[in-house]
Amino acid sequence: MAPHEKSGSGTVLIHRYLSGHIAGLWDGDVTDMTLSALDLARRIEDGSLTPAGAVALCAEAIASREADLGAFAALDVGKAHAQAERDAAALAALPLRGLPVGIKDIMDTSDFPTEYNSPVYRRHRPVADAAVVMMVRRTGGIVLGKTVTTEFAYMQPAHTRNPHNRDHAPGGSSSGSAAAVGAGMLPVALGTQTGGSTIRPAAFCGIAGFKPSYRIVPTVGVKCFSWSLDTVGLFAAGVRDVAFAAAAITGRDLRVDRTVPSVPRVALVRTHAWDQADPEMKGAIESTARLAAAAGATVTEFDRLPFLEDADGAHGTINRYEGYRALAFEYDHHREALGPAVRSLLDEAAETTADDYDAARRTAKRARRAFADFMAGADVILTPSAPGAAPRGFASTGLPAFNRMWTLLGAPCINVPGLQDAAGMPLGVQIIGRFGRDHAALDAAAFIERAVTRR
Amino acid sequence: MAPHEKSGSGTVLIHRYLSGHIAGLWDGDVTDMTLSALDLARRIEDGSLTPAGAVALCAEAIASREADLGAFAALDVGKAHAQAERDAAALAALPLRGLPVGIKDIMDTSDFPTEYNSPVYRRHRPVADAAVVMMVRRTGGIVLGKTVTTEFAYMQPAHTRNPHNRDHAPGGSSSGSAAAVGAGMLPVALGTQTGGSTIRPAAFCGIAGFKPSYRIVPTVGVKCFSWSLDTVGLFAAGVRDVAFAAAAITGRDLRVDRTVPSVPRVALVRTHAWDQADPEMKGAIESTARLAAAAGATVTEFDRLPFLEDADGAHGTINRYEGYRALAFEYDHHREALGPAVRSLLDEAAETTADDYDAARRTAKRARRAFADFMAGADVILTPSAPGAAPRGFASTGLPAFNRMWTLLGAPCINVPGLQDAAGMPLGVQIIGRFGRDHAALDAAAFIERAVTRR
Numbered sequence: 001m002a003p004h005e006k007s008g009s010g011t012v013l014i015h016r017y018l019s020g021h022i023a024g025l026w027d028g029d030v031t032d033m034t035l036s037a038l039d040l041a042r043r044i045e046d047g048s049l050t051p052a053g054a055v056a057l058c059a060e061a062i063a064s065r066e067a068d069l070g071a072f073a074a075l076d077v078g079k080a081h082a083q084a085e086r087d088a089a090a091l092a093a094l095p096l097r098g099l100p101v102g103i104k105d106i107m108d109t110s111d112f113p114t115e116y117n118s119p120v121y122r123r124h125r126p127v128a129d130a131a132v133v134m135m136v137r138r139t140g141g142i143v144l145g146k147t148v149t150t151e152f153a154y155m156q157p158a159h160t161r162n163p164h165n166r167d168h169a170p171g172g173s174s175s176g177s178a179a180a181v182g183a184g185m186l187p188v189a190l191g192t193q194t195g196g197s198t199i200r201p202a203a204f205c206g207i208a209g210f211k212p213s214y215r216i217v218p219t220v221g222v223k224c225f226s227w228s229l230d231t232v233g234l235f236a237a238g239v240r241d242v243a244f245a246a247a248a249i250t251g252r253d254l255r256v257d258r259t260v261p262s263v264p265r266v267a268l269v270r271t272h273a274w275d276q277a278d279p280e281m282k283g284a285i286e287s288t289a290r291l292a293a294a295a296g297a298t299v300t301e302f303d304r305l306p307f308l309e310d311a312d313g314a315h316g317t318i319n320r321y322e323g324y325r326a327l328a329f330e331y332d333h334h335r336e337a338l339g340p341a342v343r344s345l346l347d348e349a350a351e352t353t354a355d356d357y358d359a360a361r362r363t364a365k366r367a368r369r370a371f372a373d374f375m376a377g378a379d380v381i382l383t384p385s386a387p388g389a390a391p392r393g394f395a396s397t398g399l400p401a402f403n404r405m406w407t408l409l410g411a412p413c414i415n416v417p418g419l420q421d422a423a424g425m426p427l428g429v430q431i432i433g434r435f436g437r438d439h440a441a442l443d444a445a446a447f448i449e450r451a452v453t454r455r
Numbered sequence: 456m457a458p459h460e461k462s463g464s465g466t467v468l469i470h471r472y473l474s475g476h477i478a479g480l481w482d483g484d485v486t487d488m489t490l491s492a493l494d495l496a497r498r499i500e501d502g503s504l505t506p507a508g509a510v511a512l513c514a515e516a517i518a519s520r521e522a523d524l525g526a527f528a529a530l531d532v533g534k535a536h537a538q539a540e541r542d543a544a545a546l547a548a549l550p551l552r553g554l555p556v557g558i559k560d561i562m563d564t565s566d567f568p569t570e571y572n573s574p575v576y577r578r579h580r581p582v583a584d585a586a587v588v589m590m591v592r593r594t595g596g597i598v599l600g601k602t603v604t605t606e607f608a609y610m611q612p613a614h615t616r617n618p619h620n621r622d623h624a625p626g627g628s629s630s631g632s633a634a635a636v637g638a639g640m641l642p643v644a645l646g647t648q649t650g651g652s653t654i655r656p657a658a659f660c661g662i663a664g665f666k667p668s669y670r671i672v673p674t675v676g677v678k679c680f681s682w683s684l685d686t687v688g689l690f691a692a693g694v695r696d697v698a699f700a701a702a703a704i705t706g707r708d709l710r711v712d713r714t715v716p717s718v719p720r721v722a723l724v725r726t727h728a729w730d731q732a733d734p735e736m737k738g739a740i741e742s743t744a745r746l747a748a749a750a751g752a753t754v755t756e757f758d759r760l761p762f763l764e765d766a767d768g769a770h771g772t773i774n775r776y777e778g779y780r781a782l783a784f785e786y787d788h789h790r791e792a793l794g795p796a797v798r799s800l801l802d803e804a805a806e807t808t809a810d811d812y813d814a815a816r817r818t819a820k821r822a823r824r825a826f827a828d829f830m831a832g833a834d835v836i837l838t839p840s841a842p843g844a845a846p847r848g849f850a851s852t853g854l855p856a857f858n859r860m861w862t863l864l865g866a867p868c869i870n871v872p873g874l875q876d877a878a879g880m881p882l883g884v885q886i887i888g889r890f891g892r893d894h895a896a897l898d899a900a901a902f903i904e905r906a907v908t909r910r
Contacts, residue, residue, distance in 0.1 A: 128784035218781065
């Protein structure tokens with residue numbers, strides 16, 4: 001590892017993020033509107049809140065904000081409240097403590113419509129719940145509703161708005177999950193990531209997003225786009241909240257709220273996409289590195305890493321080849337019902353051959369090895385979650401330039417919230433860990449979150 | 456590699472298998488009743504047969520044998536014939552040439568019921584076709600019907616009979632596909648394999664079965680049992696036929712009918728399961744090795760290989776952990792509607808923890824490395840496809856003792872037909888190749904098939 005000189009930055013970063021530390025669950029302030037899953041769970045545990053009370057908090061926020069934001073594709077507060085009251089004791093004893101959870105509408109549910117935001121699936125009601133939905137229910141989560149996805153979780157923007165400014169995009173494809181958690185309408189929501197569909201909307205909506213290592217969470221019953229890339233992700237207010245939710249749902253040792261985070265070795269990796277980052281994002285990364293170093297972390301810096309460029313290229317080929325097969329029925333039988341983003345990708349994808357695909361898979365394998373070698377010298381990587389804050393308008397879900405390669409590498413990624421740009425929109429920085437070392441990645445993200453928000 | 460002395464065998468092996476070489480497609484002889492996909496395709500190509508004619512050949516066999524065998528879960532000969540007549544020219548120009556194909560009823564189809572042999576899914580009709588079903592249709596296959604699967608492709612025997620003797624089991628879980636191809640009711644059928652569900656029924660029904668390398672063929676739209684193990688497989692009369700079908704459907708260079716097979720380096724691996732093989736199977740393996748050597752192959756011999764025992768153990772843990780999550784909805788909501796095999800597995804599976812699972816995945820990773828190292832010294836492995844011929848009666852689908860470890864390793868496996876026991880029931884020998892070297896594995900299987908059937 002050949003560290004570069006750190007460059008300075010004059011960008012002003014505003015301390016905003018408090019969730020996970022605060023006593024008040026909901027102060028109605030637009031700069032701190034989230035519901036902390038961890039605080040709600042602790043209150044249910046100690047008896048000062050009931051599962052029904054948690055549903056009521058969500059219902060209150062939904063009543064005041066959902067009409068503006070459009071985060072839900074389907075919603076049944078009454079049923080959730082009835083379940084919370086009926087099963088209160090049993091739920092409170094389970095890891096998720098009866099917390100309300102939103103399910104991205106790319107995941108099958110037997111008790112809610114599941115439409116993948118496609119007219120092909122209008123009024124579709126699957127027989128069974130997706131595996132991860134069952135994991136939520138088995139561990140004491142209450143499914144409050146389905147959250148808006150872009151069409152088949154690809155890049156055609158949906159109608160959801162950003163909770164920090166409704167003239168801005170929420171990011172995609174897990175638009176509704178990120179907006180709902182960002183707006184305090186849910187403490188926990190599930191998303192997916194094939195390119196950057198968890199990390200980017202989390203960044204745009206000012207919350208924590210966690211894309212676990214590939215295959216820790218099953219995608220069974222999740223509408224497939226790319227079977228090598230699709231990964232279930234989670235959203236919650238802060239890093240400790242999302243780690244709590246992930247630990248509860250998976251039964252794994254992922255919590256990071258019970259100990260002081262370890263001091264990580266951080267590699268600031270600008271990547272070949274750095275030129276696409278705007279000045280405020282560049283400043284946010286440089287400042288985060290400085291704050292991490294000030295808190296004791298060792299920080300080394302890198303610009304381009306060739307294996308990341310290779311991974312980026314392989315991602316596109318694999319996504320096209322697999323998407324053309326995973327969505328074969330919809331493309332061959334309902335091409336005219338597809339939105340322009342999916343349709344044009346699949347038009348193009350027909351040209352990708354098995355040889356192209358095999359070459360991309362070999363590239364991916366080599367890149368994973370190079371990534372593992374690189375990570376011998378660092379605990380985590382620090383890099384942007386997105387090129388900047390949420391774009392104004394709704395022409396795009398944002399660019400996945402800082403996401404695709406990590407998804408391909410299968411590495412755990414966390415969006416760390418807490419920073420804002422000059423206009424008050426959230427700026428997310430991304431922490432990436434070693435493959436399979438999700439706890440260490442979350443712990444380092446908690447360290448970074450603390451360093452950024454406590455200064 | 457430390458070769459052992461080859462042991463002799465007095466078992467008489469009867470030359471039965473001719474498919475792929477013969478001019479006559481159907482001679483009504485119970486010892487040669489299969490339809491060669493390759494011969495049918497060549498005839499369609501040269502104009503001496505039409506797609507509708509191929510459907511008619513299947514229809515004739517179905518009319519005479521299906522009532523006895525029960526290979527189909529759903530069937531529409533009339534629709535297939537109409538499609539074959541309507542689209543004759545277009546189909547004949549595509550790789551599969553309009554051949555009729557059977558789809559295991561664990562795969563979603565929009566135009567046939569899809570019941571996974573479970574009352575929970577009675578009259579279920581998916582919105583979309585599974586990805587591999589679309590691959591069949593896109594490459595010119597005609598879906599003639601759905602073939603019987605065991606419940607959720609697990610080990611509870613279904614009602615299908617063995618085409619060589621209806622008092623014997625056909626093997627499972629791809630029971631209907633193997634029986635239909637074995638009986639000449641179909642030239643090609645799709646199956647799946649999580650333990651031994653393609654190779655074992657192929658062996659029992661006296662046909663070629665091909666389980667490709669993990670992930671060459673998508674499982675999107677295939678009801679999941681284990682997302683790390685489930686693999687789509689294919690059935691056809693002989694090795695060249697199944698290679699032709701796999702090449703056509705995947706667009707990969709897998710055909711082995713256009714050249715003389717290369718002379719392979721064969722490792723006869725008895726494995727730790729050898730004691731479970733009956734004397735006739737042991738004799739079949741020893742004789743196959745002798746015939747391969749006589750045809751020029753180098754044969755080295757091994758008994759136990761520690762990494763295979765490790766892989767075998769890891770398979771069970773992974774299968775239980777993933778099955779408990781993949782079938783969570785069915786287990787939690789319809790436990791009483793599950794058959795005893797699935798229900799008792801899932802009862803037990805609740806105890807398997809994430810730590811157990813992670814340990815099994817690490818074991819699997821090490822075993823895959825050890826397997827790759829081992830295969831530096833051999834092109835293919837020769838080992839039994841099953842402990843013996845199809846058992847009499849219907850208490851079991853047969854033991855996967857010679858299959859599970861190879862599925863876990865993700866390696867291409869081929870059942871080579873052509874041998875029989877003293878009672879005239881087929882005995883299958885298995886060829887296993889290096890991961891991702893499917894063409895080489897099929898080529899070696901063709902070599903073995905030729906060596907065995909030409910003596």
